Amino acid sequence: MRLAVLTSHPIQYQAPIFRELARRMELEVFFAHNPTPRQQAEAGFGVAFDWDIDLTSGYPHRFLANKARNPGVDHFFGCDTPAIAGALQEGGFDALLICGWALKSYLQSIAAARRLNLPVLVRGDSHLLTPRRRLKAWTKQAAYPRLLRLFDAVLYVGQNSLAYYRHYGYPPERLHFSPHCVDTDWFATRATPEARQALRTSLSIAEGSRAIAFAGKLVERKRLLDLIEAAALCRSKGCEIEVMIAGDGPMREVVLTRAAEVGVRLHFLGFRNQTEMPAFYAACDGLALPSSGQETWGLVANEAQACGRPIIVSDQCGCAPDLAADPRTGRTFETGNVSALAGALADLPTGLATKEALASLVRRYSVGAAVDGIEAALSSCLEKAPSQRRTSGALT
Template sequence: MVGYKVGIILSHPIQYYSPWFRYLSKQLDIEVFYAHNQSSIDNASSGFKTEFQWDIDLFDGYKYRWLNNIARKPGINSFFGCDTPEIDEIIKRSKFDAFLVCGWNYKAYIQAIIASKKNNVPVIIRGDSNLISGRSHIINIARFIPYRILLPLIDAYLYVGKLNKEYLLYYGVDQKKIFFSPHFIDNELFTRSAQEAIDSGRAADLRGELGISNDSFVFLFAGKLLERKRPQDFIMAFMELINKRDDNKIHAIIAGDGPLRRELELLSKRHSSCIHFLGFCNQSKMPAIYKSSNILVLPSIFGETWGLVVNEAFACGIPAIVSDRCGCAPDLIDEGVTGFTFKAGDRDSLCEIMSLARDCYHARNFVEPLGAKLKNYSLEKASIGFLEALGATHNKG
């Protein structure tokens, strides 16, 4: 594969993609094109509420370029927020062997696809859409005919998990064009950072600061405080658990910020001694937060095409309780082994699963199965799939 020249377009710098670009740049001549330069204010408006920049290096180790975004309202919250017509001329003159497009949910992505097809550059698409994460059945039906016509025209697809593969097959993509390139995080970095959080005492210190004893059991919600992520279901199921068990050794940590925060704080006011709001937590802080917890809860009801916080938790040795509307559930959750699933929106079911997790946690060895699971959801596996797709679009390799 050495010698391939590959262009990649991504809406904006994403902390999960940067390690992959660094890894690929050691094997290929890649150049990444970013459609939008996300400011601290943009980050706040995308659901985080807090203005911030990621505290890890997103740009070291690979070639990248900022495109000129001419959108009337630049941003990543709408299809028209990324509009970069100059990609046409770039693809025309750059003689790429292939072009990787990370979805089709922005105008800039469609512009890159059209430019590549026009210049006979093979197009590889890596998205994570599925049929269950929130689109209504009517919308899926309405898209059926146009998608069945358009999607098979792409040269190759990378699927990130089982539901994403089902989506592509549903819309008529040839099985031979589909390659497994799973959703992943930098497993090694998170595992190492989690161990450092234990060794340095940072995880224990966090518990101490929150008034959580060493023998207490901690449920963690990590993410934006948005309606679709249903943090209120997490809190209400947790409060129901307290009432049922009369257990003063259970706590809930909410690591994240968003428009629902004030409402959630009021909701949990009666149990403020055991429900702890940390606000927005940057990437480098998360391993210590995972290690101060016992299990992650991801109760999203729509729009959760995957849920990479589950990968993060696994890399830190923490199992997860995941709703059945999260894209990662069929791939990552082996019931009772790596975690548990429940019906999205069913707080009673979530409460029961949380109680079960509390009871069986110390009797089960979650760490080894979590590590084994992540071997198939790694940077290396994602790269293998991409290289296979790249080879399939050419006679060489």
């Protein structure tokens, strides 16, 4: 079995999946873009940087020539890679996996795969909670039931993702679970009691104090101010909450100012690269992600749980029904409801039951489980006769 994968650019969450795929089958990953440190900053991280872990070793890969006039991964025409057609034709592949469809490169690859009679699989985290204007929602409702059938198989990453494809009438027998995940062992082995103590000591956080973490870009859709207001409300009721922030972005000064105004003790660590994150999670008592529906998943929640920490996520976060449905592993609250968020902060799950439930959960949302789903989808596609694959697209 030889699989081609097309993705936008090297992503820290995808690299472990690609490495595991390469251990199980012949694989080549194609990147449509190679972002510069400056582009990383412009994407909302707030600072220019390169990742401090290797995102491209352990699996065959190549960067395609990006012909876009304004290269980037944040807009449809930012990735224009006509060379994908030749790469697929010459590579002797059995199938193509794409990691979305919102870039020109993805549509180029679909067209090329169709000409070569290659099955096309897609893995992404679209869900129905993302705010949409009425006209856009109507257009999608009219077009997507046919357009999504361009894919021979769909890999859904969680319950909201599954609901999305069911909503548009995608054939259920072509749906396969490939959960959003992180390298749980990598995080768990680094989130040690020693790492916890060292960072809490450096921040002057007493062992008995409750520290709630936020990790991510400081942008409006993350609704970080809701966490500050909720911590202030807890404080007014005698429950002291300290807030730890790993991240940067355009909301930085607004957040710092508001925390000072309402008397919330804030530990602003700024942008933290990947190798620094396990200690950050170890030092906290739980992670809060109050985002709007634009948070299609929230993989920082997986990271925190891999480090043994419960989560508090808004009901519009894509991961909510998967990672926080069990009260032993997390809490959910109505997006924008500061009082409900404060209640969840004060009622954070702890103890042995939480530890055991988290261990079970991270095994289900693991790299191995994600690759199992990809393998199952591939096998299903390749079992079809070529004539069946030719008629499985949008015209059926």
